[in-house]
Amino acid sequence: MNEQQLEIPLNYEESLNHSSHGFPDDIDDNRNSSKTQPRSLSKKRIGLAIAGLLLLGTIGFFSFRALTATKQDNSGKKTDKQGQVVPVAVAVAAQKTVPIQLQAIGNVQASSTVAVTPQASGKITGVHFKKGQEVHKGDLLFTIDDRSQIASIQQAQGVVSRDLAQVQQARANLARDIGLVRSAEANLAKDEAQAQFAKSQSDRYNNLYKEGAISQDQAQQYNTNNRVSDATLQSDREAIQNALAVVEGDKAAITNAEAVVATDDGAYQNVQVQASYTEIYAPIDGRAGNILVTEGNVVQANSANPLVTITQVNPIQVAFAIPEVNLPEIQKRMKNGKLNVSVTFAGNNTPIAGVLTFINNTVDNTTGTIQLIGDFNNAGGQLFPGQFVNTTLTLNEEPNAIVVPAQAVQNGANGQFVFVVNDDDQDNSTVTNVPVVASSTIDGLDVIQKGLKSGDRVVIDGQANLVNGSKIKVKVADSSTDSSGAKAKTSDDPTKPASDRKKSGKGRRSGSTDGSATSSPNSLPKPDKTPPAKSEGAN
Incomplete structure (x- = not known):
């Protein structure tokens, strides 16, 4: 009990005494009003506390309801995806011998570059070639007044x-x-x-x-x-x-x-x-650049300004850099013979073959790489000095590697994965999310180091609508012509039992007992031209 509550009876007795002694009535009224003020303040505080509790309860109720609804919605969506039948395209994981390769960005450079400068002074009286022309060693290029x-x-x-x-x-x-x-x-x-x-x-x-x-x-x-x-x-x-x-x-x-x-x-x-020196001849075979000094101009002997620059473009070289950790393996392979190098570039996906001819004698300590150079036959003139190309150095071959189409491998929050078709029930096929480790991509095929075995069927189209355990229906590719104009082969129905495919003679060949490669890349179904979207949340 507080002091105010204790004072109430005392004040009450005093008021009686004062009234008995004849005090004025207005003093008694003031004392009565001071007695009722503490009671009204206490009621207000209690009301505010009750209102706050009601507000907190209301907010908590609606928050719990929204969270429960979200979980139910997500669970419903997952159940819907698992319940619906998703049409997909599939391919069979196969074994084949794949090359072990290193890839890097390379820069094309001329085998030889000569800046043609005058060795005699005088007026140019003749230009005997055209800019960009292929010239041969000994061809007459310029004549200077020789009087x-x-x-x-x-x-x-x-x-x-x-x-x-x-x-x-x-x-x-x-x-x-x-x-x-x-x-x-x-x-x-x-x-x-x-x-x-x-x-x-x-x-x-x-x-x-x-x-x-x-x-x-x-x-x-x-x-x-x-x-x-x-x-x-x-x-x-x-x-x-x-x-x-x-x-x-x-x-x-x-x-x-x-x-x-x-x-x-x-x-x-x-x-x-x-x-x-009044007759200037081509010193090498190559392609002439722009004519920098035309007929009628006077030139000085041993001038720093060239008349024309000639670059030897056949054979041509490509310089590229690889990490220094790969240097011992490259040196080891080069002892057994020359290593093959191939390049591709934008607008031309057909590899141009060459050989590795040079390893630099110093590692670049700023990048931790070492420069390599390959020589290429450029009779077709496809490569130009200064051009950037995709370079692939082949070190060795890996037999019996597991390969799948590149679009089968998806990226998720926990890494790479594929959807593997479960063939236990042919009428109700489902898929399983299987984590994999893909080491490299070769000709549109991903090399799987871990997670798959030969013969596994993987989804290559339709992954965006799949979750673990989704029911699927395998699409059968229609006969059509590809981008090159050749008739595309119709894939077999992968839902057929393996025995039926063997009887029809169109199924995958059985593997040999020694585990050698039995399937060629051509046996894989041709994927759609537009790769499917990577599924991020399915893993």
Whole structure:
């Protein structure tokens, strides 16, 4: 009990006492009103509390009702899907040998690219090809005004002719001086004979003088003749030495003249080479690009601006990068032979075959990939340098792999799955949601690593209306023509028992005991051109 409740009787007794003592009546009225105020406040609080409880109860009731209705609606929908018969198309999971492949985006690049630049200065007087034309090595592309080069050739020819004449003159001088040497040698031989005779005469007359047979004057005369002969011999020997020195000088003059000829002949050949630069020929086989300098323009030798760029497009190369973790496997496979590479691109799904020819020597540490290059025969001109293509590198083959059409594999919240047809009751076929692991897609077929076995029938069209346990009716494909104009084969009725299909000769071939592939991709039913929508909530 609160203080206000305790005060009520006290106030009541006091009012009686005051009235008995003769207090005024208005004081008694005020005291009576103060007594009724606490009672009215308590009633308001109780009313507000009751109203709040009623509001909370109402909100809770309607929320519970809405939640219950949603669950009942979802349960009803699921029951409806399980109860209704859904028409679907199916295919049989088959075993086949599939290639183990790596796929990447590649970039086409020319095997060789040459920027044709002028090596001689002058005005372009002729352009002998068209832009975009296929040219061959040695084809004439441009001609440059060669008049200055022709004048230089003629001048060099005149210098060489002059030098050859000087060589001939030096050789003639040598022949003349050799003749002088021989003449001096002949004079020496004659003077030697005369000297010997003079010496014998001098000796004989000296003996006669000693004997007193002749006078001293006669003996001295013969001695003088002998000394003259000796001096003549000395003169002849010196003349021969001088003549030989002249001969050596003539030989040196000839060598010098021949060196001058060689130098001027080199200048002449250089002028001829410069003149050859006035005709520009294709250095490689390839496709010419845009003509960047046209006829009438003056070009400078060794200019940085090319006249045209030629790219060799056959064979052509495709560069692509693969993760470095695959490098050991690639190196291992390349030891056994070349690896096959194929490319496709937008607008052309027919693979173009090539071979892997190059593995780069460095891993790109920013991307963790290594560059590979494959060579391709591009005789048809389908690949262009700079083009982006889808590249597929085949490493090996995996035998007895389980494959299904790619549209059979759906993506759900828990991963990939397929709807497998239960053939226990042929009249009331149902489907089961089976999780699978698909490793790769090859030619429209997904390779299933886990979850299916050969012979399982999977749904390839109509998954959007299916849940686990849904009843189905298998659609039979009508005969029609495909996009290529060929007549499409009518698939067998998959609801037939296997024994009936074997009897008709149109069923799937029985598997061999060793587990080898027995079904080709052509035995799979052709799916619709428009792939079914992926079912997200069925898993």
